[in-house]
Every structure is written in C-alpha cells, then in structure tokens.
Amino acid sequence: MTAVTDDRSPATAPPHTRAEDVAGVLVGTWLASFGLFLLHSTSAVTGGTAGLALLLSYALPVPFGVLFVVVNLPFSALAVRARGWAFTLRSLVAVLAVSLLAPLHATAMPQLTVSPVYAVLFGDLAAGLGILVLFRHRASLGGFGVLALLLQERRGWRAGYVQMALDVAVVVASLAVVPLPVAALSAAGAVVLNLVLSMNHRPGRYRA
Template sequence: MAGQPKQVQKRSLGFYSIDPSKHTLLEDAQGLVTGAMVAALGFYFLNKVGLLTGGTAGVAFLLHYAFGISFGLLFFIVNLPFYYLSFRRLGLAFSLKTFIAIGLVSVISEIESRFFLIDYLHPFWAALLGGLLLGYGLLALYRHRASLGGVGILAIYIQDRFGIQAGLIQLAFDLCVMLCAFAVVSPVTVAWSVVGAVVLNLFLAINHRSDRYIVVR
C-alpha cells in the first residue's frame, strides 16, 4: 500500500493518465500519429481512383487533379490561412496539435505509396473505405483535441460574427467543392466522391459525441 501513490503518479506522468478527462503527452503523441496515419490512408484510397472529399482536403484534391501538384504539399498549404483563426478561437494547444497532425498527414501522403501499391480499386470501395478511414482518423484526432482542417473553424467564426449556422456554412463550402469538381473530374467521379463524403459524415455523426466521450471536453 505504501508504494501505491508512486505507482499512480508514474502512470499519470508516463504511459497513460488515470484522469479520463486528460491525456498525457505520450497519449497525445500516439493519438496524433495513428490518427494521421489512418487519415492519410483514407486519402490514399480516394486519390487512387481520383475521388474528392469536403473541406480543405477537397480543395487540395481539386488543385492536385487540375495542376498535378503534390496533394500532400497542397493540403499543408491550403490549411495555412486558418491557423490564426484556430489560435484565436480554440487556443494554442489545439492549434499546435492540429498543425502537427496536418503536417504528418501531408508527409505520410507523400511517402506511403513507396511502401505498398494497389493494382485495382473500384470507386465504390474507395469511397466506402476512404470515408471510413478518414472518419476513424478524425475521431482519433478529435479525442486528442486536434483536427485536419480550418473550414470548421472559419464556420464557427462566421457564425459568431454574422449569426449564420456553422453547419450550413460547412455544407455550403463542401457543395462548392463538389460543384467545382465537375470542371476537373467526370460526373461519375463526383457522384462517388459524394458517397465517400456521406460515409465520412455519417460515421462522425454516430461516433463523435462529447456527452459520451468525456476526453474531448
């Protein structure tokens, strides 16, 4: 019994926190790395067959398909303007972890094709797996107070400033991305991309609840 307080303190400062509402540095690190790896794999499936998704990733995909520029580089650059809003609205810790997560996804997206290659992938399967993997990756990042894009932050800012619902702003942005996609990809590709986006958002709507998972508070 005499050694119990030291053991509790060691657990709290080491591998995991005994407080369910807080994470240790190591817990955050593994959450960011694994979340980024899973999300990057989701992007790989979408990119493999030329699909898109919503948010800043959708903008990066549009530019990637239109001009042939690296998706990973574009994904990192497109998110840069949103960091200031992130810092003002959600604080330094969230902004820093989001910056790290986006940087990891950008790097992993560039190197993962060197480790495995898929010869054939049907667009439906790419949309389904891509949406689910992005959902899992985002869920891991959300649990550790991070994200993969700035459109949601911008939507919150506009809601506070002008009273327009953030969900409507996010939806309008994603619709604009899909409409612009008609200029660079086929209508069938846009349709499969919408399927992937629906899978992603349904997965998050079902599994991401702050009243169920207190670690996201």
C-alpha cells in the same frame, strides 16, 4: 452479472496523457492519410480542405501534400483565436504528418488495384475515423474541421453536419475537374465521412 458503466461526464473525465495524445495523433493521421491515398488513387475528392487539396492536385502540377499544407495556412489564425495555441500546434502537426504520409502509402503499395466504389467509400470511412481520433485528442486536420468544431462548441451544431454542408461546395466544384460519376461517388463518400463524425462526436457526449 451487472454491467459496470462509467457515468462521468466529459467535463469530469480525466484528460488524455501526453503519451496518449502523441499516439492518438499518429493513429489519426495514419488513418486519414491512408483514406486520402485511396481517394487519390481513383481521382476522387472529398470534403474539407483535404478534398480541396485533392481537387487542386488534379488541376495543378503540384503534389497533394504541398497543396494540403498551403490550403490550411489561412485557417491557422482562426484556430489560434478560437481554440488556442495548443490545439493549433497539434493541428499543424497533424496536417504536416498527413502531407508526409500520403506519398508513403503510394510508395508502399505501387501496384494497388481497388474498385473505385470500394476505394472512395472505405477511403472516406478511414479518413473520418482518423479525423474523429484527432478530435478526441484535441487536434484536427485544420480548415473546415476547425470551423466545424468552433460552431459545435459555440452554437451546439454537430461538427459532422456543419462540415457536411461545407463539403457540398467542394464536391460541386469538383465537377469542373472530374467526370460526373466520380463527383457523384465522391459525394456519397463525403456523406460517409461526415456520418462517422456526426454519430460519434456530439455536444455534451465528448468534447475535443
């Protein structure tokens, strides 16, 4: 039996329906928030504005969810200019959803005990998959993701590699707050997250 292939390019593929977009944003934010919950449980960080918010939550007496929203606000103007209001509003909804879901995981699993290595690597994998789902439904978690998508579309640079470079700065900054072994583990996890994006979100293969 000959396999059936779909040769349609991303430009001619039918768009997602509104119901699919809603479901995609819910799935993406759920995965991403669970990944960030695992990272927070081990005092680890990751890249992007999520990692920056995690880092600030360890240094300041402010919940992660609040910091995540505040850190992303300056990027909203860039998102409107670069991607339009529809993308920006979806991204703002995604950021708010992650901010609300992150503490929900902690409430649902108050006694969760996970190996730090497993928590960081699986946490970044889950977060990467969540971000990928959001990209596929024309949304993001704001911040560095918006800039990465913009450079991918205008320069042809892979979003995962762009975000990986920006993530290095966040992980290096974490050395001021977390021990070196945790920072090193966080760096490995950030690589996992961005490999998920670079291998599955390429120019010409699938446009957000």
